[in-house]
Amino acid sequence: MIVEWVIIGIYLVLLVIMGAWFGKLNTNTSDYFRSGQRGTWWLVGLSMVMAGTSTRTFTGNAGLGYEAGFTFLIIYWSGLLLLPVEYFVIAPMFRRLRATTSAEVVRERFGAGTEQLVAYLRVVTFLFFGGAWLWGLAIFISSVFGLPMVTMIVVLGLVVMFYSTTGGKWAVMGTDFIQGLIMISMCLLLGYICLDKLGGFSGMFQAITDAGLWEEFLPIKSDDMADELYGGKYQWRWIVALFISSAMWRFSMGSAERFFSVKHEKEAKKVVLVSLCATPLAAFYLIPDITARLLYSDQVSASLLSKPAESAFAIASINLLPQGLIGMMVIAMFAASMSSLDTGMNGNAAMIMKNIYPPLSRLFGKSIVSEEKQLFASKILSLILGAIIISVALYLSDMEGVGMFEILMDMNAILTPPILVPTMLGLFIRKTPKCAGLVSIVTGAIVGIVALVMAKMGMPWSYEQKVFIILGFSITAFLLTMPFYKRSSKEYLAQVDQFFLKMRTPIDFAKEVGEANDHQQLKMLGFFASCLGGFVLSLCVIPGNDMQGRIYIVALATMILMVGLPMLYLGRKKTREFELKHSQISKHNDANVLLPSKTEVK
Known part of the structure; x- marks a missing residue:
């Protein structure tokens, strides 16, 4: 396990470097909270996928996959029904809101009173969800390394706190992109290894039949089975309720923040396409859970977690991954949790600074501080939020006999x-x-x-x-x-008219935002992705792996390098074109300044 810890340590150093690097792009709170609205569709899109894929996918939802089988896919794939509406209506409309926080949108629609209520509720709600995400990360790593849950929550929480204050939205999206490469590549690889172990899809289905699990693994359970085995969950009414709740969140103002960082409407629609491409990956999240049920159920049952089924994904990883890649899988889980916490901390700090702080300042007769001081205060807020989240995670971990999945579902239903x-x-x-x-x-x-x-x-x-x-x-x-x-008053009627007019008014990027920096995003992320791929490739030298294990390591490195190297090449090419263009403009302007006017010639 020493090798795995070294790998994790190197990865954390890389994250710190990335945070500092991207932090240079932050000159004001607009950059810190929404990347100056210059995010490219592929960067914002993968960041959005990562923000929605916390460690609950591999812990709480892993317990669902282990116990209920293909119901897992219903949860993820039902969202496909919503994507056409998101693509044609929601994404362009949300980008046109031109806001920094969702509470700001609420104020423009309903006024300051509703804005304040939503802002405070949003902050409190995130603290609960953030604690659950951190708890989920501790569940996974505790399952892999056998370390105490409390220690894991505190240590991991401190790491996330430290990182989340460094780079703002640019760093969040940049690291989300790199971490997304790790997570997706690792899940594809582990899914393949599991299928290879079971004899392919046909072998997996045959093993499910032989184990007598087909009825339990049906996507929608009968009422009798739901009551007998799952506490009333996973029947059609439960699934419809989950779908409605998910649809309302994706179409609400709170979800609009996903599109605030992208450049304009066309790119916002492409962000939805990234989600569409990522949705089928849910099958590869489920396969290790089923493999653990079929091959390693004794090990799962022996887990010390309050709900042993939530260790299923971790147990499959430990048994099937070669040395070196267990650490990479821990990194992938860390990435999933940290992306959710980073996004939430950044969003909540924005909510406090942009929606809660100004009214409080006016209430006490104080003036709003400068952008520089707001930027500093935002980082302090991230630290405070992180400390509260650690406390919530410790509280949740002490609840005996209750799984993470159930707690998150209750939060979603009530809050x-x-x-x-x-x-x-x-x-x-x-x-x-x-x-x-x-x-x-x-x-x-x-x-x-x-x-x-x-x-x-x-x-x-x-x-x-x-x-x-x-x-x-x-x-x-x-x-x-x-x-x-x-x-209603005339002022409110005019406010509503202005709100709906704004949602219909197209974005003029050049006038409203300015110049894009796509070349910088390509170059920087291509460089870090290539470094990551090279690092993974170096794991081949780790002793103790057979040829099959080394082939798996090479396959993982290849998947990452196939993304990183082309990005680096295109980024350097576009950077040269950008510099050449600006050099020519500068020379042209200098020439115009130096040439005498016609009046001067006369």
Whole structure:
């Protein structure tokens, strides 16, 4: 295991270097929070995929894959039904909002009161989710190395805290891209190794049949099986509730932040295509979980985790990966968690600085500090948020007998619906009064509190009941306010008109943002990806691996280099073209300055 720790240490050094390198691009809070709106579609797209792929994919969801089989794919692939709407409607509309935070969008639609409520709820909600993501990372690494859970949470949390303060949104997206290469390549490789071990897809299906697991692995469970084996989960009502909840999040103002960093509408639509291409990878996330169920169930059962099934992905990795690549898989899991935490910390720091801090300053009669001081304060906020997240993760890890997947589902069912309803419906239903958002959120929150009280009294609601009831009350409350729209002030009516006009107004990148820096992004990320590929290739010299293991290492390095080297070549080429173009412009301007005018000649 010493070799694996050395590999992880080298990787962390690379991340620190990348953070410092990308940090040079931050000159103000716009750069720090949304990369100056100059992000290319491939960079923003893969960063978005990574932000949505935390370690719960390989821990909490691994427990789902281990226990329920192909229901895992329903969760991931149902999102394909939403992509056409995202591509043609949502992505261009969200980019045209021209905002830094989602709460800023809420203010422009519903006013300052609703903005403040959403901002505070968003900060609190993220702290819970951030703690769960960190807990998931600790679950995986604790399973691999057998180290104490508490130690893992504290150490890993401190690492993420340190890194998240260095480079802002540029560093988040840049490291997400590199980490995405690692994670995707590692999952493809591990999936192939698992299939090779089982005899291909036909061998896997035959093994499932021989083990008598076909009925348990059906994508949608019968009511009887759901009640008997899964605590009422995974039947059609549960899946519909999950789909509706996911759709409302992707179409709400809170999700708009995914597109704030991209250059314009056309690139925003390409970001959606990146998600489309990444969706089939869910099959390779599931295969190791099924392999662990078929071949290593005794080892999984012996896990010391509160829910042993959540160690399935880790157990498959330990048994099948050659020396050196176990460390790379830990890196991939670290990458998945850190990308989620980085994105959330950056977004929450932006929420506090742009939405919570200004009203508080006005309330106490203070002036807004300079951009430079705001940038410094944003980094301090990241540290504070990180410390709170570590505390939440420690609390969650102490809950006996409860799995990460169940906790995240409960959070999604109770905390998010009240916010989702007005922030989605407000984008499409125009004639609502200023109070519509507040009334809807408060109503949903009250029903959520009722759900918690019922659970304490021993009468818990199922996941689908929470989703349907809370959403039902929130939507009803929102719609019942519509008759009061006619009583709205002229100022509010003009504000709503301006909001919907902005969503229809195309982006003029040259006028609104300025000059692109695509060549820098290509060159820098191509360089780091090539370095990473070369490092992975050097792992072939590690003793103890047979020829098959070395072939796997070469295959992993090849996948990374096939992306890194072309990017580096194109980046250098475009950099030369950019420098030549600006050199010619500079010479032309100098010539115009030096040449005498006609009046001077006369």
